[in-house]
Amino acid sequence: MVDKIRKKTNFFQDNKIEKCIIDRLRSAGCVFAEEEARLLISAAQMPADLVDMVERRAGGLPLEYVIGWAEFCDLQISVDPGVFVPRRRTEFLVRQAIDLAESGSVVVDLCCGSGALGAALTATLEWIELYASDVDPAAVRCARRNINSIGGHVYEGDLYEPLPATLRGHVDILLCNTPYVPTEEIARLPQEAREYEARVALDGGADGLDIQRRVAEEAPHWLSPGGHLLIETSEMQAPRTLEIFSSTGLTAKIAKDEELDATVVIGTNFN
Numbered sequence: 025m026v027d028k029i030r031k032k033t034n035f036f037q038d039n040k041i042e043k044c045i046i047d048r049l050r051s052a053g054c055v056f057a058e059e060e061a062r063l064l065i066s067a068a069q070m071p072a073d074l075v076d077m078v079e080r081r082a083g084g085l086p087l088e089y090v091i092g093w094a095e096f097c098d099l100q101i102s103v104d105p106g107v108f109v110p111r112r113r114t115e116f117l118v119r120q121a122i123d124l125a126e127s128g129s130v131v132v133d134l135c136c137g138s139g140a141l142g143a144a145l146t147a148t149l150e151w152i153e154l155y156a157s158d159v160d161p162a163a164v165r166c167a168r169r170n171i172n173s174i175g176g177h178v179y180e181g182d183l184y185e186p187l188p189a190t191l192r193g194h195v196d197i198l199l200c201n202t203p204y205v206p207t208e209e210i211a212r213l214p215q216e217a218r219e220y221e222a223r224v225a226l227d228g229g230a231d232g233l234d235i236q237r238r239v240a241e242e243a244p245h246w247l248s249p250g251g252h253l254l255i256e257t258s259e260m261q262a263p264r265t266l267e268i269f270s271s272t273g274l275t276a277k278i279a280k281d282e283e284l285d286a287t288v289v290i291g292t293n294f295n
């Protein structure tokens with residue numbers, strides 16, 4: 025046993041192995057080959073796993089699915105194949121929610137995917153009451169893994185439908201990264217998203233805003249007085265998202281972060 029561990033340790037510390045992995049990843053077109061090689065080496069349990077992981081990555085499988093996690097707001101979020109990989113850009117949505125939330129806020133994350141947003145909010149705010157939902161069973165399994173242990177509740181179903189009815193009128197922060205890619209543009213997404221992420225995580229209908237419309241329409245029934253709805257959108261779609269919010273009676277504004285290329289529409293329930 026000791027011999028086996030020593031062999032394994034020597035194998036992983038061998039610079040030639042790291043160099044081989046970098047070369048293999050680079051030849052497969054991985055832009056961040058050095059960083060990915062280090063992550064693969066640290067994620068592998070045994071040499072045979074490492075070989076398999078490198079080959080899966082070189083074959084095009086997104087790195088996050090190979091190692092089983094994605095970095096989001098400095099946290100390691102568990103992600104399974106097919107479940108939307110949380111994007112750096114969405115950290116802006118989390119930051120906007122943090123600015124508006126208080127300790128004790130009731131927070132709902134609709135279209136929660138892996139549950140990354142709720143996990144990040146919980147890590148920053150002292151205490152929140154967190155509820156999340158998603159229609160995709162694989163996403164729900166992942167979200168439960170990421171947020172049940174920190175006190176979050178995860179429900180499976182269409183938008184608000186699976187949430188406890190007792191939350192109606194009591195949600196202080198309703199945040200949502202809906203699918204917002206217009207159907208026709210899915211074919212133009214990077215291969216890693218197009219081929220490996222579930223269609224339900226990407227497709228926002230003809231103009232990309234179908235789910236946003238449904239979320240905003242029902243939001244006033246769920247928000248507390250003074251509660252906020254925050255939805256990520258694209259810079260181009262933002263004026264339409266703003267109109268959708270306003271048509272439901274929310275007072276809305278657009279927030280942008282140039283560096284992350286992130287746009288969020290924030291609506292407040294003053295009724």
Ligand SMILES: C[S@@+](CC[C@H](N)C(=O)[O-])C[C@H]1O[C@@H](n2cnc3c(N)ncnc32)[C@H](O)[C@@H]1O
Pocket residue numbers: 108109110111114134135136137138139140141157158159160163181182183200201202203204224225226235
């Ligand atoms: C763009 S992903 C965002 C996931 C996560 N919020 C994040 O930012 O990492 C959109 C998510 O919405 C979910 N979804 C799509 N339609 C839905 C619906 N009608 N009800 C609930 N969830 C839905 C998908 O399964 C997917 O997990």
